[in-house]
Amino acid sequence: MRLENKTAIVVGGGQQPGDSIGNGKATAVLFAREGASVAVVDKDGERAQNTVDMILDEGGKAFAFCADVTSEISLKTMVKDAHNVLGRVDILHNNVGWSLAGGDSIIENITEENFDNVINVNLRGMVMTCKHVLPIMRKQKAGSIVSISSMAAIESYPYVAYKTSKSGVIAMTEQLAYMNFQYNIRANVILPGLMHTAMAIDTRVTAEKTREQVIAERDAKVPLGKMGTAWDVAYCALFLASEEAKFITGVAIPIDGGASVRRG
Numbered sequence: 382m383r384l385e386n387k388t389a390i391v392v393g394g395g396q397q398p399g400d401s402i403g404n405g406k407a408t409a410v411l412f413a414r415e416g417a418s419v420a421v422v423d424k425d426g427e428r429a430q431n432t433v434d435m436i437l438d439e440g441g442k443a444f445a446f447c448a449d450v451t452s453e454i455s456l457k458t459m460v461k462d463a464h465n466v467l468g469r470v471d472i473l474h475n476n477v478g479w480s481l482a483g484g485d486s487i488i489e490n491i492t493e494e495n496f497d498n499v500i501n502v503n504l505r506g507m508v509m510t511c512k513h514v515l516p517i518m519r520k521q522k523a524g525s526i527v528s529i530s531s532m533a534a535i536e537s538y539p540y541v542a543y544k545t546s547k548s549g550v551i552a553m554t555e556q557l558a559y560m561n562f563q564y565n566i567r568a569n570v571i572l573p574g575l576m577h578t579a580m581a582i583d584t585r586v587t588a589e590k591t592r593e594q595v596i597a598e599r600d601a602k603v604p605l606g607k608m609g610t611a612w613d614v615a616y617c618a619l620f621l622a623s624e625e626a627k628f629i630t631g632v633a634i635p636i637d638g639g640a641s642v643r644r645g
């Protein structure tokens with residue numbers, strides 16, 4: 382029980398339909414398995430409730446909340462409601478992010494609207510969530526914020542808005558870390574690489590490319606032999622959120638099966 386008596390807000394804790402578990406859902410479930418009471422937040426209430434049901438079925442504690450990270454007022458209301466239900470906010474986990482589904486593209490084709498779509502969801506949403514959670518954590522003089530960026534932030538990656546937004550999440554994390562030392566609030570960021578999630582696999586299946594082909598192509602690119610799963614991301618988030626990481630703040634951790642050390 383590494384999060385006994387802790388409370389957590391997991392934003393983007395539902396998951397899009399698919400055969401494998403998503404990063405946000407796995408993290409919410411693992412936090413609950415380790416003893417945390419979890420507020421599962423999603424713009425899609427049914428998705429949030431699905432995660433909550435899985436946690437309750439396992440004997441854990443969880444509550445579903447609806448919020449859209451592109452709306453500050455929606456986030457403000459959610460944080461207030463979740464705080465009322467949980468009593469404290471020890472952990473904030475920022476998971477929401479998208480790329481092609483938000484209209485991202487190579488720079489030659491990007492539109493103002495699609496660039497804003499991706500930046501607002503991936504970066505502004507996390508900034509605004511932190512804005513409303515920080516006063517609670519500062520009052521507590523304790524807190525851990527874990528945000529999900531991507532290896533796309535530091536690798537060559539073709540689509541301009543996703544890469545830019547995910548680099549921004551790393552910068553945001555460094556700023557959160559150094560502006561909150563005196564409040565004992567830590568902020569860290571995870572950079573997932575090629576993961577076997579519905580978000581990554583199912584969105585790449587086309588008439589020309591089967592699911593099996595998508596999986597085989599992605600597995601072949603990973604130095605450790607195959608893609609990671611959402612549980613790999615969740616275990617890293619668990620460590621960073623827990624007291625075991627009490628001396629760690631401002632770091633960006635790749636969860637990438639070795640991709641970041643492969644050169645040439």
Ligand SMILES: NC(=O)c1ccc[n+]([C@@H]2O[C@H](COP(=O)([O-])OP(=O)(O)OC[C@H]3O[C@@H](n4cnc5c(N)ncnc54)[C@H](O)[C@@H]3O)[C@@H](O)[C@H]2O)c1
Binds near residue numbers: 396422477502532581
């Ligand atoms: N899967 C990968 O290969 C991979 C790699 C690198 C980074 N990531 C990052 O992982 C995160 C998502 O992973 P996942 O597997 O949990 O994805 P997912 O899409 O299954 O789950 C994300 C949840 O966020 C919710 N959501 C979307 N827009 C929202 C909004 N505006 N407000 C509130 N909720 C919203 C969705 O309804 C969904 O339930 C993203 O930040 C993504 O960039 C994934």
